[in-house]
Amino acid sequence: MAGAQRLTLAAAMVLALAWLAWPSPERPSTANTAVDQTPTVWAAWDLEPDDWPGLIDGAAWTPLSFLDEGTALGTDEAGRLLYVESGEELTATVLAEPGGSPGIAATAASDDAIAWIQSTPDEAGQVVSELWTAPRDPDGRPGEAELLTTDTGDVITAGSAYDLQFAAEGLHWLATARDAERVTEHRSIPTSGGEVEVVGHRGAWQAAAWPWLASAGSDSLGGAELVRTDTGAGVKVTAGTDELAMCSASWCRLVVTTDDGSRVDLVRSDGTDRTTVAEGFTSAVSADAGLIDRFEPLQESNATTGDGTKVTLFDLDTGETYLVASAAGQTGAVERHLWWSTGTEELLVWHVLDLTDLA
DSSP states (O other): OOHHHHHHHHHHHHHHHGGGGOOOTTSOOSOOOSOOOOOBHHHHHTOOOEEEESEETTEEEEEEEEOSTTEEEEEETTOOEEEEEOSSSOEEEEEEOOOSSSEEEEEEEOSSEEEEEEEEEOTTSOEEEEEEEEEBOTTSOBOOOEEEESOOOEEEOOSOTTSEEEETTEEEEEEEOSSSSSEEEEEEEETTOOOOEEEEEESOEEEOSTTEEEEOGGGGBTEEEEEETTTOOEEEEEOOTTOEEEEOSSEEEEEEEETTEEEEEEEETTSOOOEEEEEESOEESSSSSSBTTTEEEEEEEOSSSSSOEEEEEEETTTTEEEEEEEEESSEEEETTEEEEEESOGGGOEEEEEEGGGTO
């Protein structure tokens, strides 16, 4: 694939996700000191977050996803992939040591196995990727890792829970075609190994929950399209000419940007239940819209450094916004979990909310 083509698709993906970390030179640099009257998640549902220490054996780690109760996948500062277990103290099993950047590109987990794509540069400086799996024992702990395939193509990731996923007795991911103009490849392989199946889709796409793909980048300006990878059936999502549409399987996020920030609406993929969830300089925490078909985690930076991010949760069932954290550091959300950090170094803590506790 020509270098120019790689840059074209990369730019399209950047356009689709740029607003997630919204920067603007016009944004006020001072924090809002007014008392926040937003009702909290914790009072409304009588809950407390699940707190995880930010250090394992004195080293910081960053969550990628939370699995079963008390287990997570994350990375450490060396870029190693960790299987983390909570208890009196956190313990970690090292699953992979990519040894280079970009490192762990995507992960997925089922009851039976954990899978990941790791990417590193070769001697010529070209990024090459490998798909690995590790079986899980009856307690969920990973066994010995096994290389499943190196036939991954030029992997596309969008920070979605579905960049790599178990479905239909296989593993599925997307790549950029190397020998065609603007073609995205849906790639899959049986979980037991074998040949990689490749199906091309013209244009820029990102993965949604199996079996759906969603149009991405400039292809989703003024509307979007969803297509089933198993049958080829499609759904068109209409939007205004100035609206960027970013879709998951059930919901689409429509964004209009102006000099004063943006307006963010969510609408079901069939065009119903359109709702404004945020305005101004608030953006989404997750690349996926409408987590567990009900909630949209949001964030707004109120300071230039430190724990200056306000985290809220919009409930699509009630149309209400709830405060999660008034002063957070890093944030993340995939599938059913929302998490954020407070503190630094030995005071670093990860706070986790299981959204199914609210449903």
